[in-house]
Amino acid sequence: MRKALPWILSGIALVVLVGILTITVSDPRIRSLDLRPVPRSSQERFAIGMMDATDLPASYNIRQGKPIDIPSAAARVVVYFGADPRSQPWVNVSQTMAIYPNQEASRAGYEAAVVEAIPPQYADAWLQVPELQFQGHADEITAACLPTQINDLPVQSCSIVALYNDSVMTLWGNVFEGRPITMGQFRRLLERVDRRMTNALPR
Numbered sequence: 507m508r509k510a511l512p513w514i515l516s517g518i519a520l521v522v523l524v525g526i527l528t529i530t531v532s533d534p535r536i537r538s539l540d541l542r543p544v545p546r547s548s549q550e551r552f553a554i555g556m557m558d559a560t561d562l563p564a565s566y567n568i569r570q571g572k573p574i575d576i577p578s579a580a581a582r583v584v585v586y587f588g589a590d591p592r593s594q595p596w597v598n599v600s601q602t603m604a605i606y607p608n609q610e611a612s613r614a615g616y617e618a619a620v621v622e623a624i625p626p627q628y629a630d631a632w633l634q635v636p637e638l639q640f641q642g643h644a645d646e647i648t649a650a651c652l653p654t655q656i657n658d659l660p661v662q663s664c665s666i667v668a669l670y671n672d673s674v675m676t677l678w679g680n681v682f683e684g685r686p687i688t689m690g691q692f693r694r695l696l697e698r699v700d701r702r703m704t705n706a707l708p709r
Contacts, residue, residue: 574602647666660683
């Protein structure tokens with residue numbers, strides 16, 4: 507009997523273990539724990555994907571943001587001003603992020619955003635600036651700048667449109683020489699926003 511006791515105890519332990527595993531697999535509360543990624547809400551993705559003051563020169567510290575209407579998408583825009591917007595409203599950069607229901611819709615949204623940002627009838631006036639020729643993690647990206655003057659200051663008005671899976675990002679800014687935001691700083695902003703948009707992809 508003493509020799510058989512370890513085998514009896516092992517058998518009981520095995521039955522108990524099988525019972526625990528059966529309960530674990532059959533209990534829907536346990537089956538759902540972290541087995542699949544929880545989809546992010548649009549608000550979570552906006553919080554991750556959109557620029558903030560840490561991405562910009564210190565002088566760009568006045569923020570405005572709001573939802574905007576883009577067909578078939580949930581969308582927001584955020585604007586940072588590098589000077590008092592009441593006196594120098596042109597000293598700013600902005601980012602729009604639009605989240606579409608699927609990749610087919612986002613592709614159409616990307617093409618529409620490119621046409622809006624860089625109108626084809628004026629395409630010859632827009633320049634392909636070497637500093638902004640950047641693919642990053644986007645599925646597709648278009649970048650160009652329009653040379654102009656504001657209050658006798660030479661300015662390049664730069665637009666970047668990028669497609670990331672089911673979302674479209676537009677980054678715009680007036681880029682200056684010798685004062686924020688310079689072309690080098692705008693390139694750095696583009697790199698940081700590219701990382702943000704990548705981190706905001708659907709799970």
